[in-house]
Amino acid sequence: MRKLSLCIFFAGFAAGALRAQHSYTAEDVEDGARVYQANCFICHGPEGDQVPGVNFSRGQFLSVKSDEDLQRVILKGIPGTPMPAANFPEFMGFPVMAYVRSMSAPGQSTLPPGDAARGKLVFEGKGDCLSCHRVGARGSRLGPDLSSIGGLRRGVQLERALLDAAKASTDYRSVRVVTKDGKEYKGRLLNLDTFTVQLLDSGERLRSFSKADLREYSLITNSGMPSYRDKLNTQELADMVSYMASLKGTGTN
Numbered sequence: 001m002r003k004l005s006l007c008i009f010f011a012g013f014a015a016g017a018l019r020a021q022h023s024y025t026a027e028d029v030e031d032g033a034r035v036y037q038a039n040c041f042i043c044h045g046p047e048g049d050q051v052p053g054v055n056f057s058r059g060q061f062l063s064v065k066s067d068e069d070l071q072r073v074i075l076k077g078i079p080g081t082p083m084p085a086a087n088f089p090e091f092m093g094f095p096v097m098a099y100v101r102s103m104s105a106p107g108q109s110t111l112p113p114g115d116a117a118r119g120k121l122v123f124e125g126k127g128d129c130l131s132c133h134r135v136g137a138r139g140s141r142l143g144p145d146l147s148s149i150g151g152l153r154r155g156v157q158l159e160r161a162l163l164d165a166a167k168a169s170t171d172y173r174s175v176r177v178v179t180k181d182g183k184e185y186k187g188r189l190l191n192l193d194t195f196t197v198q199l200l201d202s203g204e205r206l207r208s209f210s211k212a213d214l215r216e217y218s219l220i221t222n223s224g225m226p227s228y229r230d231k232l233n234t235q236e237l238a239d240m241v242s243y244m245a246s247l248k249g250t251g252t253n
Helices: 026-039 067-076 090-102 116-124 155-163 234-245
Strands: 174-179 184-192 196-201 206-210 214-220
Touching: 026 090, 067 090, 116 234, 155 234, 174 196, 184 206, 184 214, 206 214
Parallel strands: none
Antiparallel strands: 174 184, 174 214, 184 196, 196 206
16 A cells, blocks of 8 residues: 555654654645555544554654654654555655644643534534534535544544634535526536536535526635634533544444
8 A cells, every 4th residue: 555654753852852853844744644545544643643642743753863764764664564655746745744833832732622412412513513514424515524533533623623614625615606597506516517517505405507508606715614604602612523533433323
Protein backbone atom coordinates (compact mmCIF):
# COMPACT_ATOMS: atom_id res chain seq x y z
CA MET A 1 0.00 0.00 0.00
CA ARG A 2 1.59 3.23 -1.17
CA LYS A 3 0.08 5.43 1.51
CA LEU A 4 1.94 7.62 3.94
CA SER A 5 1.17 6.15 7.34
CA LEU A 6 3.71 7.76 9.66
CA CYS A 7 3.59 4.59 11.73
CA ILE A 8 5.74 3.17 14.51
CA PHE A 9 8.26 5.96 15.06
CA PHE A 10 6.38 8.05 17.60
CA ALA A 11 6.09 8.14 21.41
CA GLY A 12 7.66 9.93 24.29
CA PHE A 13 8.64 13.46 23.32
CA ALA A 14 6.55 16.29 24.74
CA ALA A 15 5.23 18.99 22.45
CA GLY A 16 7.99 21.33 23.55
CA ALA A 17 10.59 19.09 21.96
CA LEU A 18 9.28 20.03 18.54
CA ARG A 19 8.81 23.80 18.75
CA ALA A 20 9.24 25.17 15.27
CA GLN A 21 12.71 25.50 13.89
CA HIS A 22 10.98 26.85 10.78
CA SER A 23 8.08 29.23 10.38
CA TYR A 24 5.10 28.18 8.33
CA THR A 25 1.92 29.84 7.22
CA ALA A 26 -1.77 29.03 7.51
CA GLU A 27 -1.64 28.14 3.82
CA ASP A 28 1.15 25.62 4.49
CA VAL A 29 -0.97 24.01 7.20
CA GLU A 30 -4.03 23.92 4.95
CA ASP A 31 -2.06 22.32 2.11
CA GLY A 32 -0.56 19.79 4.51
CA ALA A 33 -3.99 18.96 5.92
CA ARG A 34 -5.22 17.92 2.49
CA VAL A 35 -2.22 15.63 1.94
CA TYR A 36 -2.56 14.20 5.46
CA GLN A 37 -6.24 13.52 4.83
CA ALA A 38 -5.48 11.67 1.60
CA ASN A 39 -2.50 9.69 2.87
CA CYS A 40 -1.95 9.62 6.61
CA PHE A 41 -5.20 9.41 8.54
CA ILE A 42 -5.81 5.81 7.40
CA CYS A 43 -3.22 4.66 9.94
CA HIS A 44 -3.05 7.61 12.30
CA GLY A 45 -6.61 8.87 12.37
CA PRO A 46 -7.75 12.49 12.36
CA GLU A 47 -6.20 13.21 15.77
CA GLY A 48 -2.96 11.35 14.99
CA ASP A 49 -3.43 9.02 17.95
CA GLN A 50 -4.40 5.66 16.44
CA VAL A 51 -0.93 4.11 16.42
CA PRO A 52 0.04 2.85 19.91
CA GLY A 53 2.42 5.27 21.58
CA VAL A 54 1.84 7.95 18.97
CA ASN A 55 -0.08 11.15 19.47
CA PHE A 56 0.43 14.02 17.05
CA SER A 57 -2.09 16.17 18.91
CA ARG A 58 0.15 15.91 21.99
CA GLY A 59 3.39 16.29 20.06
CA GLN A 60 4.64 12.81 21.00
CA PHE A 61 7.41 11.45 18.76
CA LEU A 62 10.00 8.71 19.19
CA SER A 63 12.89 9.42 16.84
CA VAL A 64 12.08 12.95 15.71
CA LYS A 65 14.01 15.82 17.23
CA SER A 66 13.61 18.54 14.61
CA ASP A 67 11.49 19.62 11.70
CA GLU A 68 14.14 18.22 9.37
CA ASP A 69 13.84 14.82 11.06
CA LEU A 70 10.07 14.90 10.68
CA GLN A 71 10.19 15.84 7.01
CA ARG A 72 12.77 13.13 6.33
CA VAL A 73 10.57 10.43 7.89
CA ILE A 74 7.47 11.74 6.09
CA LEU A 75 9.25 11.60 2.74
CA LYS A 76 11.58 8.61 3.12
CA GLY A 77 9.72 6.42 5.60
CA ILE A 78 11.49 4.05 8.00
CA PRO A 79 12.99 0.89 6.48
CA GLY A 80 11.85 -2.33 8.12
CA THR A 81 8.66 -0.81 9.52
CA PRO A 82 5.13 -0.25 8.17
CA MET A 83 6.12 3.38 7.59
CA PRO A 84 6.63 3.68 3.78
CA ALA A 85 8.16 6.44 1.74
CA ALA A 86 5.77 9.12 0.54
CA ASN A 87 4.02 8.78 -2.80
CA PHE A 88 3.58 12.54 -3.21
CA PRO A 89 6.07 15.19 -4.41
CA GLU A 90 8.99 16.00 -2.15
CA PHE A 91 8.03 19.68 -1.87
CA MET A 92 4.86 18.61 -0.02
CA GLY A 93 6.94 17.29 2.87
CA PHE A 94 7.12 20.75 4.42
CA PRO A 95 3.33 21.40 4.42
CA VAL A 96 2.65 17.93 5.88
CA MET A 97 5.24 18.60 8.59
CA ALA A 98 3.58 21.97 9.24
CA TYR A 99 0.17 20.34 9.61
CA VAL A 100 1.45 17.60 11.93
CA ARG A 101 3.19 20.24 14.04
CA SER A 102 0.05 22.40 14.10
CA MET A 103 -1.94 19.55 15.63
CA SER A 104 -0.22 20.08 18.97
CA ALA A 105 -0.38 23.89 18.94
CA PRO A 106 -1.99 25.25 22.12
CA GLY A 107 -5.34 27.02 22.26
CA GLN A 108 -6.98 25.28 19.29
CA SER A 109 -10.23 24.42 21.05
CA THR A 110 -12.38 26.92 22.92
CA LEU A 111 -14.84 24.37 24.27
CA PRO A 112 -15.05 22.38 27.52
CA PRO A 113 -15.26 18.56 27.47
CA GLY A 114 -18.47 17.33 25.85
CA ASP A 115 -20.83 14.40 26.25
CA ALA A 116 -21.66 12.42 23.10
CA ALA A 117 -25.05 11.18 24.35
CA ARG A 118 -26.22 14.71 25.11
CA GLY A 119 -24.68 15.86 21.84
CA LYS A 120 -26.80 13.42 19.84
CA LEU A 121 -29.92 14.99 21.32
CA VAL A 122 -28.68 18.46 20.35
CA PHE A 123 -27.68 17.25 16.88
CA GLU A 124 -31.09 15.74 16.18
CA GLY A 125 -33.10 18.37 18.03
CA LYS A 126 -32.06 21.97 18.56
CA GLY A 127 -29.30 21.74 15.97
CA ASP A 128 -31.69 20.36 13.32
CA CYS A 129 -28.72 18.76 11.57
CA LEU A 130 -30.64 15.86 10.02
CA SER A 131 -32.56 18.31 7.85
CA CYS A 132 -29.42 18.57 5.68
CA HIS A 133 -27.13 15.75 6.77
CA ARG A 134 -27.39 11.99 6.99
CA VAL A 135 -26.18 9.72 9.78
CA GLY A 136 -26.61 6.05 9.04
CA ALA A 137 -30.08 5.50 7.58
CA ARG A 138 -31.51 8.73 8.95
CA GLY A 139 -31.52 12.28 7.64
CA SER A 140 -31.15 14.15 4.37
CA ARG A 141 -28.75 13.83 1.45
CA LEU A 142 -28.60 17.57 0.74
CA GLY A 143 -25.35 17.99 2.65
CA PRO A 144 -22.36 15.75 3.39
CA ASP A 145 -23.07 12.35 4.92
CA LEU A 146 -21.73 12.54 8.48
CA SER A 147 -21.91 8.84 9.32
CA SER A 148 -18.11 8.56 9.45
CA ILE A 149 -17.15 12.19 10.09
CA GLY A 150 -15.43 11.36 13.38
CA GLY A 151 -12.95 9.19 11.52
CA LEU A 152 -12.22 11.90 8.98
CA ARG A 153 -12.01 15.18 10.90
CA ARG A 154 -10.39 16.32 14.12
CA GLY A 155 -12.58 17.56 16.93
CA VAL A 156 -11.15 21.06 16.51
CA GLN A 157 -12.08 20.97 12.80
CA LEU A 158 -15.64 20.01 13.70
CA GLU A 159 -15.75 22.84 16.21
CA ARG A 160 -14.60 25.38 13.63
CA ALA A 161 -17.13 24.10 11.09
CA LEU A 162 -19.95 24.63 13.59
CA LEU A 163 -18.78 28.08 14.64
CA ASP A 164 -17.41 29.54 11.42
CA ALA A 165 -19.37 28.01 8.55
CA ALA A 166 -18.64 30.03 5.43
CA LYS A 167 -17.27 28.78 2.14
CA ALA A 168 -18.83 25.67 0.66
CA SER A 169 -16.81 22.50 0.30
CA THR A 170 -15.86 21.80 -3.30
CA ASP A 171 -17.41 18.35 -2.85
CA TYR A 172 -20.78 19.80 -1.87
CA ARG A 173 -21.33 22.92 -3.94
CA SER A 174 -24.82 24.23 -4.51
CA VAL A 175 -26.07 25.60 -7.81
CA ARG A 176 -28.81 27.95 -8.94
CA VAL A 177 -30.41 27.56 -12.36
CA VAL A 178 -33.04 29.64 -14.13
CA THR A 179 -34.86 28.12 -17.07
CA LYS A 180 -35.78 30.13 -20.16
CA ASP A 181 -39.38 30.30 -18.93
CA GLY A 182 -38.21 31.93 -15.69
CA LYS A 183 -38.41 29.00 -13.26
CA GLU A 184 -35.67 28.95 -10.63
CA TYR A 185 -34.20 25.87 -8.98
CA LYS A 186 -31.53 25.54 -6.29
CA GLY A 187 -29.90 22.47 -4.89
CA ARG A 188 -26.78 20.42 -4.34
CA LEU A 189 -24.70 20.23 -7.51
CA LEU A 190 -24.30 16.65 -8.70
CA ASN A 191 -22.81 17.18 -12.14
CA LEU A 192 -21.79 20.06 -14.38
CA ASP A 193 -20.45 19.26 -17.83
CA THR A 194 -20.38 20.79 -21.28
CA PHE A 195 -24.05 20.23 -21.98
CA THR A 196 -25.92 19.59 -18.72
CA VAL A 197 -26.43 20.64 -15.11
CA GLN A 198 -27.71 18.12 -12.58
CA LEU A 199 -28.77 18.91 -9.03
CA LEU A 200 -30.56 17.46 -6.02
CA ASP A 201 -33.25 19.89 -4.94
CA SER A 202 -34.53 20.59 -1.42
CA GLY A 203 -37.06 17.76 -1.79
CA GLU A 204 -34.20 15.37 -2.67
CA ARG A 205 -35.46 15.11 -6.25
CA LEU A 206 -32.90 14.67 -9.01
CA ARG A 207 -33.24 17.41 -11.62
CA SER A 208 -31.32 17.45 -14.89
CA PHE A 209 -31.19 20.47 -17.21
CA SER A 210 -29.78 20.97 -20.67
CA LYS A 211 -27.73 24.15 -20.72
CA ALA A 212 -29.48 25.06 -23.97
CA ASP A 213 -32.74 25.32 -22.01
CA LEU A 214 -31.36 27.62 -19.30
CA ARG A 215 -31.37 31.37 -19.13
CA GLU A 216 -28.58 31.26 -16.57
CA TYR A 217 -26.86 29.08 -14.00
CA SER A 218 -24.32 29.82 -11.27
CA LEU A 219 -22.47 28.06 -8.49
CA ILE A 220 -23.30 29.15 -4.96
CA THR A 221 -19.95 29.63 -3.23
CA ASN A 222 -21.27 30.31 0.26
CA SER A 223 -22.02 27.29 2.38
CA GLY A 224 -25.62 26.56 3.33
CA MET A 225 -24.23 25.48 6.69
CA PRO A 226 -25.38 27.87 9.44
CA SER A 227 -23.10 29.09 12.20
CA TYR A 228 -24.10 27.80 15.61
CA ARG A 229 -22.13 30.49 17.43
CA ASP A 230 -25.30 32.27 18.58
CA LYS A 231 -27.68 29.31 18.35
CA LEU A 232 -26.12 26.91 20.86
CA ASN A 233 -24.49 27.59 24.20
CA THR A 234 -20.92 26.54 24.91
CA GLN A 235 -21.82 23.23 26.53
CA GLU A 236 -24.26 22.33 23.76
CA LEU A 237 -21.54 22.99 21.18
CA ALA A 238 -19.07 20.86 23.12
CA ASP A 239 -21.59 18.03 23.37
CA MET A 240 -22.38 18.15 19.66
CA VAL A 241 -18.68 18.11 18.73
CA SER A 242 -18.23 15.11 21.02
CA TYR A 243 -21.11 13.30 19.33
CA MET A 244 -19.87 14.06 15.82
CA ALA A 245 -16.36 12.93 16.78
CA SER A 246 -17.87 9.61 17.87
CA LEU A 247 -19.37 8.94 14.42
CA LYS A 248 -17.05 6.35 12.90
CA GLY A 249 -19.47 4.53 10.60
CA THR A 250 -19.76 1.21 12.41
CA GLY A 251 -22.98 0.89 14.39
CA THR A 252 -24.08 4.42 13.54
CA ASN A 253 -27.79 5.07 13.85
